[in-house]
Amino acid sequence: MKVEPINRTDTGPGNAPAPSARSNGAHVAVRGLTHTYRRSDGPVLSDISFSVEPGEIVALLGRSGCGKSTLLHMVSGLSMPSSGEVLMNGNSVRAPSPRWVMMFQAPSLYPWMSVAQNAALGLRFTQRRYEIATRVPEVLDLVDLGGFADRNAQELSGGQQQRVALARSLAPKPEVLLLDEPFSALDAFTRRNLQQDVRKIARGLGLTLMIVTHDVGEAVRMADRVLVLDANPGRIASDIPISLSDADRNGGNDAFQREHTRLMQTYSDIAQVPGTQA
Numbered sequence: 001m002k003v004e005p006i007n008r009t010d011t012g013p014g015n016a017p018a019p020s021a022r023s024n025g026a027h028v029a030v031r032g033l034t035h036t037y038r039r040s041d042g043p044v045l046s047d048i049s050f051s052v053e054p055g056e057i058v059a060l061l062g063r064s065g066c067g068k069s070t071l072l073h074m075v076s077g078l079s080m081p082s083s084g085e086v087l088m089n090g091n092s093v094r095a096p097s098p099r100w101v102m103m104f105q106a107p108s109l110y111p112w113m114s115v116a117q118n119a120a121l122g123l124r125f126t127q128r129r130y131e132i133a134t135r136v137p138e139v140l141d142l143v144d145l146g147g148f149a150d151r152n153a154q155e156l157s158g159g160q161q162q163r164v165a166l167a168r169s170l171a172p173k174p175e176v177l178l179l180d181e182p183f184s185a186l187d188a189f190t191r192r193n194l195q196q197d198v199r200k201i202a203r204g205l206g207l208t209l210m211i212v213t214h215d216v217g218e219a220v221r222m223a224d225r226v227l228v229l230d231a232n233p234g235r236i237a238s239d240i241p242i243s244l245s246d247a248d249r250n251g252g253n254d255a256f257q258r259e260h261t262r263l264m265q266t267y268s269d270i271a272q273v274p275g276t277q278a
């Protein structure tokens with residue numbers, strides 16, 4: 001897979017991968033997924049089915065506790081559902097893999113290691129350790145940290161640490177990137193930069209991307225499609241395409257506001273959030 005720098009602008013408008021973007025992403029299918037942690041509590045997720053096309057960016061939007069993280073964990077193979085299945089390119093997911101990697105809210109870096117050593121960790125535990133010397137500089141460039149390779153990880157800001165975590169996730173050349181509220185601990189400005197860059201990187205590489213969020217603005221800025229979940233039990237209540245060019249996503253203009261209001265209205269109706277402001 002060829003790595004493109006983050007200032008590449010070959011992402012197209014609308015909700016389909018840009019024609020010029022070669023897709024290296026996998027097709028994800030979730031089929032009849034139901035999960036119960038404790039029988040006395042009833043199912044957390046009930047009969048969830050959806051597909052994500054190769055190279056597509058999909059947000060899972062729902063209120064706290066509706067089961068978004070549980071669903072993403074099951075897509076990643078970190079845990080198995082009570083029933084139903086997850087398929088990557090038609091093959092059942094039974095365990096985590098460097099082909100579908102998960103990124104969490106906390107960057108979880110080793111503070112005593114350098115940025116480059118942290119970014120190499122994803123590869124170190126695969127059969128492809130030999131790629132570290134070439135691949136790590138590539139992914140650090142990709143996340144705009146090319147000049148930080150030898151810096152100690154604990155010297156970085158929260159946003160830069162999340163960029164290292166992103167580089168670590170991208171190093172094994174995954175086909176699917178799964179993001180569990182990765183920007184929620186960051187300030188609004190840093191969060192927005194990362195949202196734009198992650199979308200640009202994913203589109204440039206043709207990755208399939210799923211992001212869990214309860215932030216309507218984040219869903220509109222990042223996703224081609226938003227799956228809105230309701231709760232008790234968690235189900236897909238609505239499947240909404242976001243038809244915006246990248247310029248409109250980043251500019252906060254009228255087109256962005258229209259999509260934001262439309263999604264916020266649906267989300268409010270489903271999640272019974274008072275008002276229509278994010």
Ligand SMILES: Nc1ncnc2c1ncn2[C@@H]1O[C@H](COP(=O)(O)OP(=O)(O)OP(=O)(O)O)[C@@H](O)[C@H]1O
Pocket residue numbers: 037038044062063064065066067068069070071214
């Ligand atoms: N390991 C577990 N054992 C028992 N119950 C759990 C476990 N993990 C999650 N739950 C319960 O499952 C429900 C869904 O949790 P989950 O974290 O998936 O929701 P979420 O939508 O991601 O929430 P948030 O946005 O707050 O992170 C919650 O009621 C939670 O208490």
